[in-house]
Amino acid sequence: MTEVVLDGVDKVYPNGQIAVRNVRLRIGDGELFVLLGPSGCGKSTILRMIAGLEEITSGDLWLNGTVANELPPRDRNVAMVFQEGALYPHRTVKGNMMFPLEVSGDDRAEATAKVVELARALGLNTMIDRLPRTLSGGQRQxxxxxxxxxxxPSLFLMDEPLSSLDAGLRAELRVEIAALVRSTGTTTVYVTHDQVEAMTMADRMAVLRDGVLEDVGTPEQLYGDPGTVFVAAFLSSPPINLFQATLWGVEGEGLLLDLGPQRLTLPWDDPRASALISHHGRPVIVGIRPDTLVPIAAGSPARPGTVLSGQVRALEFHGHEWLAYAEAGIPTVDGNEVGRPRRPDSAGPGRSGVRERLRGLLGRPAADEPVPEEHAGHHRRSDLVFRAAPGERPNRGDHVALTVHLDRILLFGADGRRVTPVAR
Structure with a gap:
């Protein structure tokens, strides 16, 4: 088995495009580790550098305590699965699975027994003699x-292996894949852009944006205790509420979160108070997940400083619940843009170069220019997103009051990083 360590790894392409910057990761022996992020964030590049298919520009890759930067792919004992299975079309399922054993010169009888056993574990035993073109997408994968x-292999690398499949099959296969790799104890690095896939499969996971590592931890840690606004927003279905506020310490009251037309107050005995008081008079970003908001029945009392209100403008039915969107008049924040790394990439034919050209065409500032107020999120709808049970949903146009579980709100600085300590 294998422990993987990336120590300050960078990847810069000849045109100057920075794909990965200063990534530091330790992936434990036997761990199912997920690299998560939007398209173009560098997660597949990291996978290919681990496999030896991409050269590392700077930094070190360690495999089981040995620097592997110059180690050829064939000597890394790595197996890789891509988005498309890329099976040999003229070979049956059995033939495809036998091929690596044939190349390594294994005894044919032992190899056949091994293939039959693994095919049964994968649910392929009834189609072992079929050609790839006769299989469904899930069966081919x-x-x-x-x-x-x-x-x-000592290391198993998977690059978005389920992204081309339909939702139902993805749900089924992610359970099977996770169970299978855990049963073998093989260290696995799994790349995906799907937050549900990552949260349900990972022992631990890393979230990347623009080639930079945003946060690392277990799924529970990254969802409940995210280190940055981007992580909180990316691991968010339904979407997290992100609001601009100014924080004030008020003697005799507590820590006041001024949201413009509305306010919340954290008591002085809140365990986060000592960290938050250093932000007195400064802007902060308030993150409130929809399940942190609870509708208040008409006529019920509510404690001042714990309530937000708005007028319902839209409803979405999700079967087991409704999602309601209430106009609240509070300035919102785009979690994808807050704290975005400034990248001195070439304006050549790379993703960042295209991004800079688009900014110019749209009249937006370049990446190294300050973002004016009108692009900081104020133009987005100031909705409060909250959940409602099927029999308790409000109607469009209703005015609703919502109790906020203050102990569960997330507070970030203007740079997008958590104000309060993050437990890891």
């Missing part, structure tokens, strides 16, 4: 996973 696992 399972065959590709079987071909990778049959070699018993």
């Amino acid at each position: 399972r065959a590709a996973i079987g071909r990778a696992l049959i070699r018993e």
Whole structure:
């Protein structure tokens, strides 16, 4: 088995585009580790550098205590599965899974027994003699996973293997894949842009943006205790409420979060008070997940400083619940843009170069210019998103009051990083 360490790893392409910047990660022996982030964030590049398919510009890659920067891919004992299984079309499922064992010169009888056993574990035993073109997408991916696992690699790399499948099949296969790799004890690095996939599969996970590592931890840690606004927003379905506020320490009252037309007050005995008081008079970002807001029945009392209100403008039915969007008049924040790394990339034919050209065409500032107020999120709808049970949903146009569980709100500085300590 293998422990993977990336120590200050950078990847810069010849045109100057920075794909990965100063990534420091330790992936434990036998761990199912997920790299998560939007398209173009560098997660697949990291995977390819681990596999030896991309050169590392600077920094070190360690595999089981040995620097592997110059180690050829064939000597890393790595197996990789891509988005498309890329099976040999002229070989059956059995033939595809047998191929690595044939190349390594394994005894044919032992190899056949191993293939049959793994095919049964993957649910492919009834189609072992079929060609890839006769299989469904999910069956082809399972065959590709079987071909990778049959070699018993010390490191298993998976690059968005389920992204081309329909939602139902993805849900089924992510359970099977997670169970299978855990049963083998093989260290696995799994790349995805799907937050549900990451949260349900990972032992630990890392969230990336623009080639920079935003946060690392267990799914529970990153969801409940995110280190940055971007992580809180990315791991958010339904979307988290992100509001601009100014924080004031008021003697005799507590820590006042001034949201413009509305206010919340944290008591002085809140365990976060000592960290928050250093932001007195400064802007902060308040993160409130929809399940932190509870509708108050008409006529019920509410404690001052714990309530937000708004007028319902839209409703979404999700079967087990309704999502309601209430206009609250509070300035909102775009979590994708707050704290975005300034990247001195070339304006050549890379993602960042295209981004800079688009900014120019749209009349927006370049990446190294200050963001004017009108682009900081004020133009977005000032909705409060909250959940409602099927029998308790409000109607469009209703005025609603919502109790806020103050102990569960998240507070970030203007730079997008958590104001209060993050437990890891």
